[in-house]
Amino acid sequence: MAYEGNVDENLICPICRVALVAPVITNCDHVFCQKCLVQAHALNPVCPVDRQPLLKLSSETRPAPKVVANQLDNLTVRCPNRPRGCDLVVARSLVENHVSRYCDKTLVPCPHPSCDKTIARKDVAKGCLHYEVDCEFCGQPVQKAGLETHQDMECLNRKTNCELCDWEFVRSKQEEHTKECPEVEVTCRFAPFGCNHKMSRRRLEQHCAGCEYRVVGPVGEQLAELRAEMTALKEKDRLKDRRIKFLENRGYSAPAATENISNMNLPAQETAPYESRDQYFLSLFETMESKVERLSSALTEVEGRHSMMLFNETMPIKDQLTEIRSTLGVLGMHVRWLMNFRLQERGRVLGGGGGGTNSPSLPGTSQESSSDSNLPRRLSDTMREHPPRL
Amino acid sequence: MSSLGTKRLGKELANEQVSKSLPPGITLVKADDLQEWLLDIQVLDQNPIYAGETYRLKFRFGKQYPIEPPEVVFTKQENRPIPMHPHIYSNGIICLDLLGSSGWSPVQNVESVCMSIQSMLTGNTKNHRPEGDADFVSTNKARPKDIEFYYHDNEV
Numbered sequence: 001m002a003y004e005g006n007v008d009e010n011l012i013c014p015i016c017r018v019a020l021v022a023p024v025i026t027n028c029d030h031v032f033c034q035k036c037l038v039q040a041h042a043l044n045p046v047c048p049v050d051r052q053p054l055l056k057l058s059s060e061t062r063p064a065p066k067v068v069a070n071q072l073d074n075l076t077v078r079c080p081n082r083p084r085g086c087d088l089v090v091a092r093s094l095v096e097n098h099v100s101r102y103c104d105k106t107l108v109p110c111p112h113p114s115c116d117k118t119i120a121r122k123d124v125a126k127g128c129l130h131y132e133v134d135c136e137f138c139g140q141p142v143q144k145a146g147l148e149t150h151q152d153m154e155c156l157n158r159k160t161n162c163e164l165c166d167w168e169f170v171r172s173k174q175e176e177h178t179k180e181c182p183e184v185e186v187t188c189r190f191a192p193f194g195c196n197h198k199m200s201r202r203r204l205e206q207h208c209a210g211c212e213y214r215v216v217g218p219v220g221e222q223l224a225e226l227r228a229e230m231t232a233l234k235e236k237d238r239l240k241d242r243r244i245k246f247l248e249n250r251g252y253s254a255p256a257a258t259e260n261i262s263n264m265n266l267p268a269q270e271t272a273p274y275e276s277r278d279q280y281f282l283s284l285f286e287t288m289e290s291k292v293e294r295l296s297s298a299l300t301e302v303e304g305r306h307s308m309m310l311f312n313e314t315m316p317i318k319d320q321l322t323e324i325r326s327t328l329g330v331l332g333m334h335v336r337w338l339m340n341f342r343l344q345e346r347g348r349v350l351g352g353g354g355g356g357t358n359s360p361s362l363p364g365t366s367q368e369s370s371s372d373s374n375l376p377r378r379l380s381d382t383m384r385e386h387p388p389r390l
Numbered sequence: 391m392s393s394l395g396t397k398r399l400g401k402e403l404a405n406e407q408v409s410k411s412l413p414p415g416i417t418l419v420k421a422d423d424l425q426e427w428l429l430d431i432q433v434l435d436q437n438p439i440y441a442g443e444t445y446r447l448k449f450r451f452g453k454q455y456p457i458e459p460p461e462v463v464f465t466k467q468e469n470r471p472i473p474m475h476p477h478i479y480s481n482g483i484i485c486l487d488l489l490g491s492s493g494w495s496p497v498q499n500v501e502s503v504c505m506s507i508q509s510m511l512t513g514n515t516k517n518h519r520p521e522g523d524a525d526f527v528s529t530n531k532a533r534p535k536d537i538e539f540y541y542h543d544n545e546v
Contacts (some may be wrong), residue, residue: 015496016394017455018400036394039457040496048495 004076004089005023011072014049015040020072023064028052031064081105084120085149119145189215246283395455399424402499419446423433426450431504433511439474440511446470447507449500459494462503476516483529485520486510
């Protein structure tokens with residue numbers, strides 16, 4: 001059964017993962033399709049979800065509440081005869097009735113007494129249609145009963161109208177028509193240069209005339225051309241380079257060769273620049289070596305730059321660190337001085353007279369001076385006196 | 391396979407392929423039919439026993455799936471060893487209660503089984519095979535499902 005749209009997760013059976021059919025609920029409040037639960041129970045008599053024992057299904061399960069059943073009944077499904085042309089979408093509770101009684105695409109036994117095939121309900125009145133006829137469009141033999149669907153859906157020679165532009169064409173030419181249909185959506189001609197517009201082919205001409213990218217377009221094309229040319233030239237250049245190197249090598253390694261021979265060899269070189277493979281590889285090797293050299297020098301340069309950068313970055317940090325350290329020292333000094341001051345003051349207050357009601361103006365000190373005997377608890381006491389405001 | 395099984399597996403497959411809903415560390419390798427699937431599994435935290443390794447799980451679905459459990463084993467291939475674990479034999483058979491008939495529940499699915507195995511590996515600290523591994527591997531001819539495991543060890 002094909003459901004229209006997404007089914008709520010809560011209405012899906014955890015065993016078969018489709019919408020519940022004949023839902024039952026267990027004593028532990030889990031809902032399953034009746035069939036699924038029976039099958040699962042036969043193997044293992046526990047609730048599949050939480051493994052609570054389910055000894056007898058009949059006594060420990062009951063039909064799911066009406067509200068669940070109603071929600072399930074309201075789910076819309078497609079008529080199972082959709083492949084045969086029924087596009088009906090209907091509440092699940094009604095679909096069975098529709099198929100068994102009303103849907104004229106339902107297959108029923110052929111009315112002819114000696115025919116054992118099936119036929120769509122709407123064709124019953126026409127008698128047995130199980131004989132072959134030739135399709136008038138493509139000439140293929142088709143069963144009379146299936147002729148209509150063949151012509152509607154399959155026959156390639158049947159004419160059809162384009163959904164977009166109403167143009168009539170033979171179905172087998174569908175692809176060709178799509179290529180030229182004025183209503184088909186295509187991308188702008190300047191898409192490679194960044195235009196994101198998409199529109200029907202008919203309106204595209206109009207768009208292209210005013211497209212913001214039309215100025216860039218020709219320039220871009222020229223650029224691409226130039227680039228291609230450049231790569232070709234580069235390739236040529238490399239070839240030339242190699243040839244020059246080879247020639248240099250030759251002149252160097254074989255100076256003893258007589259002029260006569262080298263003259264003889266020279267014209268041949270133009271067609272085949274490297275006669276021996278060794279020489280070719282030697283030149284390749286040389287270019288490689290020079291490349292490696294260049295790379296290593298670049299590497300050292302990068303390394304140097306990196307260490308310089310690192311140095312530059314860490315210097316100010318170090319400076320700041322010493323600064324912070326000195327500030328910390330100063331702060332520590334201050335704290336020590338203040339503590340000393342406080343201790344001296346307390347000694348004075350204690351000596352003056354135990355109560356300490358007229359304590360110094362600091363708000364915390366009244367508490368501290370009154371309960372100075374239990375020093376370790378001071379912190380929590382102050383906390384209780386002045387709870388942090390949130 | 392029963393129609394329930396085909397439908398369910400089809401749904402699971404669609405779910406995993408279309409929405410790519412598999413959790414991290416688990417990838418579907420092959421699911422050409424509804425009888426045998428291959429999945430790759432990785433342990434994502436820094437457990438030194440499994441770091442950097444990928445293991446291959448083979449699921450075989452019987453006729454009764456999801457009513458009956460699938461057969462799940464590790465398979466050994468190049469770059470796909472059998473993970474070291476006191477409940478995993480060196481032939482890939484996994485001793486895990488939820489893969490046996492009594493521990494299985496039809497509510498489980500491929501994804502949840504993979505996640506269970508993944509967490510079983512993640513939580514493990516013992517780098518050895520089960521006791522009697524060599525004996526078991528050389529003598530066992532039964533299908534994993536039919537082996538009577540004794541699920542005694544709940545520590546790992």
